[in-house]
Amino acid sequence: MSGQEIEKLIKLTAKLPALGSRSARRIVLHLLKKKETVLLPLIESLQEVAANIKTCEVCGNYDTISPCSLCSSEKRDRSTICVVQDVADLWAMERVGFYRGLYHVLGGVLSALDGISPEDLNIEKLLLRLEKGETKEVILALPATVDGQITSHYLVSRLKDSNIKITTLAQGIPVGAELDYMDEGTIQLAINSRKEM
Amino acid sequence: MSGQEIEKLIKLTAKLPALGSRSARRIVLHLLKKKETVLLPLIESLQEVAANIKTCEVCGNYDTISPCSLCSSEKRDRSTICVVQDVADLWAMERVGFYRGLYHVLGGVLSALDGISPEDLNIEKLLLRLEKGETKEVILALPATVDGQITSHYLVSRLKDSNIKITTLAQGIPVGAELDYMDEGTIQLAINSRKEM
Numbered sequence: 001m002s003g004q005e006i007e008k009l010i011k012l013t014a015k016l017p018a019l020g021s022r023s024a025r026r027i028v029l030h031l032l033k034k035k036e037t038v039l040l041p042l043i044e045s046l047q048e049v050a051a052n053i054k055t056c057e058v059c060g061n062y063d064t065i066s067p068c069s070l071c072s073s074e075k076r077d078r079s080t081i082c083v084v085q086d087v088a089d090l091w092a093m094e095r096v097g098f099y100r101g102l103y104h105v106l107g108g109v110l111s112a113l114d115g116i117s118p119e120d121l122n123i124e125k126l127l128l129r130l131e132k133g134e135t136k137e138v139i140l141a142l143p144a145t146v147d148g149q150i151t152s153h154y155l156v157s158r159l160k161d162s163n164i165k166i167t168t169l170a171q172g173i174p175v176g177a178e179l180d181y182m183d184e185g186t187i188q189l190a191i192n193s194r195k196e197m
Numbered sequence: 198m199s200g201q202e203i204e205k206l207i208k209l210t211a212k213l214p215a216l217g218s219r220s221a222r223r224i225v226l227h228l229l230k231k232k233e234t235v236l237l238p239l240i241e242s243l244q245e246v247a248a249n250i251k252t253c254e255v256c257g258n259y260d261t262i263s264p265c266s267l268c269s270s271e272k273r274d275r276s277t278i279c280v281v282q283d284v285a286d287l288w289a290m291e292r293v294g295f296y297r298g299l300y301h302v303l304g305g306v307l308s309a310l311d312g313i314s315p316e317d318l319n320i321e322k323l324l325l326r327l328e329k330g331e332t333k334e335v336i337l338a339l340p341a342t343v344d345g346q347i348t349s350h351y352l353v354s355r356l357k358d359s360n361i362k363i364t365t366l367a368q369g370i371p372v373g374a375e376l377d378y379m380d381e382g383t384i385q386l387a388i389n390s391r392k393e394m
Binding site: 003005006008009012013015016017018019023025026027028029030031032035038039040041042043044046047048049050052053062063064086087088091187 | 204210213220221222224225226238239243245246266283
């Protein structure tokens with residue numbers, strides 16, 4: 001075709017999540033067409049991220065500082081830690097803006113299928129954080145999947161001797177959803193967990 | 198959230214074709230997680246493209262050299278020029294590998310709606326190439342849209358006084374398609390252009 005450099009960039013781009021070879025070609029062509037306004041600013045931004053962003057040694061979040069701005073903020077409630085699977089979930093919580101406590105990123109969930117055991121997750125650091133005695137509540141915000149639930153139960157078993165309150169996100173019908181479109185498991189769970197009005 | 202650098206990169210990524218804010222977040226998180234194996238190689242590849250790829254002064258293709266490797270190749274048939282809308286279409290033709298002639302990238306098609314007139318397209322350069330007398334056939338491979346067809350007719354009117362043969366890609370039912378799924382315009386055109394077997 002035209003230039004090994006272009007071929008290589010298309011291959012690298014096509015491997016990114018949510019992209020395939022077709023969308024990668026479209027993106028690379030777009031970058032070539034808008035070199036000054038798109039490609040060069042993108043390179044600069046990627047370099048800034050590569051040079052400045054690190055993993056927070058406390059919670060596992062990404063930030064320019066470690067401990068991250070959330071862990072070192074005086075405005076956050078230091079008595080609550082929300083345990084999430086991934087930084088994406090931390091970002092989702094922060095977009096809501098309702099939760100004011102701290103976070104702990106596990107970096108995955110236990111999975112017999114994928115061979116992920118407790119040592120592969122950021123669990124020991126969580127236990128060390130809890131030993132400091134600042135924490136009154138741990139909110140488990142792990143995925144509502146089988147692996148997520150198994151991980152939640154594992155964490156509960158590890159924490160049961162502490163005096164820390166352990167909660168988990170409520171499960172049920174999402175806001176705005178129609179019953180007709182919900183799966184049977186969710187409907188059954190919502191009935192079992194029904195609340196008095 | 199965490200780090201203006203990350204926010205900025207997500208915004209730039211979300212503006213790329215085929216991406217939105219959600220897929221941009223997924224990609225940026227992936228880059229952060231795989232800094233050594235994905236982010237740094239991607240930056241290097243983007244830099245190589247930005248530094249080395251230029252637009253071919255003859256045909257409009259992207260390559261490390263100008264005239265590009267297609268225009269300067271001795272293996273290509275210099276008597277045929279295939280006119281395409283975009284470099285993406287040139288790449289599509291080259292993927293097939295059947296065509297062995299040269300190309301000319303117009304950089305768009307005429308469009309009254311988008312205010313694209315002949316001066317906005319790479320047409321004068323095409324006429325200059327044809328004046329050299331090397332070309333025996335011009336294949337118009339423009340989109341099978343109204344604007345594409347108008348552009349084809351415009352080019353035919355500009356070339357009608359030359360002795361150059363002008364052809365266009367055949368239109369009809371795509372290979373592997375079922376009639377039931379084709380639009381009526383295509384079926385009608387395929388009937389009108391039917392061939393004896």
